[in-house]
Amino acid sequence: MDENKLSWYLAHHTEQSCALHIEVGKQQCHLLNRQLQLVQSFTVSTAKNGISNQRNSNGTPSGLLSIAERIGNEQPLGMRFIGRVPTGEIVVPEVDVPANPMVGDYILTRILRLTGLEPGINLGGDVDTYDRYIYFHGTNEEYLIGSPVSHGCIRMRNDDILSLFSLVNCGTPVLISN
Template identity: 45%
Template structure:
């Protein structure tokens, strides 16, 4: 993942390559708890949540709410930070940098997740997570398994 380019690259074992636009933190890169920043460095996929759920399923606390995102639902709740379709929960690998007290990616609930298609991609606008178009996050999700490494760059 490249924070400067706002893109996520996936490389398959057979040499296949996919690139998707993303939206990372409005507050920029950073690892501190409560910073609203997207953490950098080496991570891995800790959990995959939402398998089999319909596109635009709404999640709260990593559980489907029974709602499906719509423009009308969004108008009714304009301040809601929408987590949709799939959740790819990340865990840091670097003790003291993105893992451990005060900087722990997993405990900060940093995900790659779907967002309303009305939200822009390619520009930093999230609260710390990595947002993707719903179809894109489903495509990525279906290519992953727990333990897959994830690098978020630029790395200091």
């Protein structure tokens, strides 16, 4: 882990009480305290196409980012979002491999929208994470968590995104690395 980036960010943003580190190679999200000590880990699913900051790559961005928006507070577990707006539809996620899987990659329960913090790497131009609509979010395909299958987002089990959402704020730093 490039602890220097997270240490620098936390030193300059004393209002932040934690940080996140995504290890794409292990499909893990680690919640860290201000001293960068492990508090909790979650299994996630990142992009099928691996790491890429490029627009239209369907890759998970890398580098230092932060949470820009928290969407879905007080919505029920399984709420489906389209365009970051709750639809009113509650979806029960598939936790085991289904005989007839649902069609579609649904965004459920909560959204943590990311923005890049490194100009030319994940901020601005054709590498802008915010403009790519990259999120942490719940999924209807919980049975795929732990495998790289997303279109760039960081998918989580719905109970896990609910927990993580309650622990982070806008501005929480996120380091994504291989």
